[in-house]
Amino acid sequence: MNKRAPVQDWASDFDHRDPRWVENPYPIWDELRSRCPVAHSERFQDGAYFASRYAEVREIAYDSEHFSSRRVIVRETKVPPQPAPPITSDPPEHTPARKLLLPAFAPQVIARLEPRTRALCRELLDAIGEAKTCDGAVDYAQHIPVRLIAHMLGVPEKDGDLFRRWIHLVLEVGISDESVILPTLKEMSIYFATEIKRRGEKRGEDLISFLLDAKLDGQPVSETHMIGTLRLLLIAGIDTTWSGIGASLWHLATHPEDRRRLAADASLMPTAIEEFLRAYAPVTMAREVVKETTVGGCPFKEKGQVLLSFPAANRDPAMFADADKVLIDRAENRHAAFGLGRHRCLGSNLARLEMTVAIEEWLARFPEFRLADGAKVTWSEGTVRGPRRLPLVLG
Amino acid sequence: MAGAKMMRVRVDSERCQGHNRCCSIAPELFEADELGNARVKGDGKVAPALEAKAKLAVANCPEHAVRLAHE
Numbered sequence: 001m002n003k004r005a006p007v008q009d010w011a012s013d014f015d016h017r018d019p020r021w022v023e024n025p026y027p028i029w030d031e032l033r034s035r036c037p038v039a040h041s042e043r044f045q046d047g048a049y050f051a052s053r054y055a056e057v058r059e060i061a062y063d064s065e066h067f068s069s070r071r072v073i074v075r076e077t078k079v080p081p082q083p084a085p086p087i088t089s090d091p092p093e094h095t096p097a098r099k100l101l102l103p104a105f106a107p108q109v110i111a112r113l114e115p116r117t118r119a120l121c122r123e124l125l126d127a128i129g130e131a132k133t134c135d136g137a138v139d140y141a142q143h144i145p146v147r148l149i150a151h152m153l154g155v156p157e158k159d160g161d162l163f164r165r166w167i168h169l170v171l172e173v174g175i176s177d178e179s180v181i182l183p184t185l186k187e188m189s190i191y192f193a194t195e196i197k198r199r200g201e202k203r204g205e206d207l208i209s210f211l212l213d214a215k216l217d218g219q220p221v222s223e224t225h226m227i228g229t230l231r232l233l234l235i236a237g238i239d240t241t242w243s244g245i246g247a248s249l250w251h252l253a254t255h256p257e258d259r260r261r262l263a264a265d266a267s268l269m270p271t272a273i274e275e276f277l278r279a280y281a282p283v284t285m286a287r288e289v290v291k292e293t294t295v296g297g298c299p300f301k302e303k304g305q306v307l308l309s310f311p312a313a314n315r316d317p318a319m320f321a322d323a324d325k326v327l328i329d330r331a332e333n334r335h336a337a338f339g340l341g342r343h344r345c346l347g348s349n350l351a352r353l354e355m356t357v358a359i360e361e362w363l364a365r366f367p368e369f370r371l372a373d374g375a376k377v378t379w380s381e382g383t384v385r386g387p388r389r390l391p392l393v394l395g
Numbered sequence: 396m397a398g399a400k401m402m403r404v405r406v407d408s409e410r411c412q413g414h415n416r417c418c419s420i421a422p423e424l425f426e427a428d429e430l431g432n433a434r435v436k437g438d439g440k441v442a443p444a445l446e447a448k449a450k451l452a453v454a455n456c457p458e459h460a461v462r463l464a465h466e
Contacts, residue, residue, distance in 0.1 A: 099430065106431035107415050270419065274455075332454040340457055344412035349431065352415075 011036035014050050015043050022381045029312040038298035045078045046303040056296040057313035060287060061340040064090050067287035067306060073383055074286045074305040077178040082185055084232035085225060094342060100216055101346055104207060110349040117354055120147050121361040133372060136390035141245040144358050149237040154206025155195060167239050175382045192230045240282050241351045243386020245358045247280035250387050253371045258328050263367040272328035273355050278335035279326045281311040282384050310336045369394050400465045402441040404449050406433045410460035417452035417461050424449060
């Protein structure tokens, strides 16, 4: 299936689809940080860059003059920019597109979803029931964000398989095979156009209805803008948190001392969740160089694609003491899992709620669990990293 | 130590991007506005019992938007 040549040199020929990177990227990033903090690769159209240190990641994230957000996924072959505001927006369009959505994702608004989140986690745990084994990713983690975002958008929860297929095509397959992108986006656009039409006839208590009544620069939001935003909310809200929950379970399944401590002491939960976010940050963003510049002493050429690795920044020992250790009581943790600067993840409050409740409920039901003997854990490829198969033994 | 000095917290609204770390760590001192960005509750004066939390709020802000001043 994978016909790409294996990487010989990570600094001059990196490939984040390489099976070694997918399986365990942390040693590769450590090597790059000490040897070549900005790696390069010609495997992607117009060349790609990868910054492995916190300082350069931060500098690029703050610099929208040289680094545009119009392409937020590094692909082998570029497709024309597909606006999904505000994630793909640069100043000055970015601020109004973001302000449109911020009130719906403010912490005090998201907190109202806690009872529903808890109830759906319990339903999933009830379904696992008395089983002696389960898959923490397939049977649990993947369902939580899908059901919650479906609820927020007012679309059927049973469409979850469809949503996961779209995400797999756009974020994984589409990195190497651009032919799947436009048909998938079109399918999504048709889905949302139908939903918008439905809300036009009858409003509900959901984000689509909210957008229909919202104003952007004093005007109703155009259907094109709305569809782009809805595609973003669906894509960004699902495999990210699914990965965060899955990686947290993977850590607890493989570190019994942390599992016992956390199960016994709920007061550790906030620092533990922040530490899982730091150490296993799922999301790598991207930028496109729109004006030649130099960062960290390295030239960035116009049109180049940039992997903006918040996960690598979070492992930088220059920024974090014991960066390679997962310390569930780490008190000072200025991690960048939700990005830095104007594009801070809109859904960060939602993601934190989902991760916290998911882990609390899991530990309440299954304080004892571990990886199944000989388990083959598989990790997603590309932009969002998390376990997709996580075979566990319960009890 | 600094004895009589009073600590006061401040949020630089130009830098704050709404990560909400300060509000979670020290809800006595910070709250979110309607956009989810942080603002100081009241006059920002930090009671001695809250000094440790105030320092943690500073140390966990990804945007370096939370400041602590000694007056």
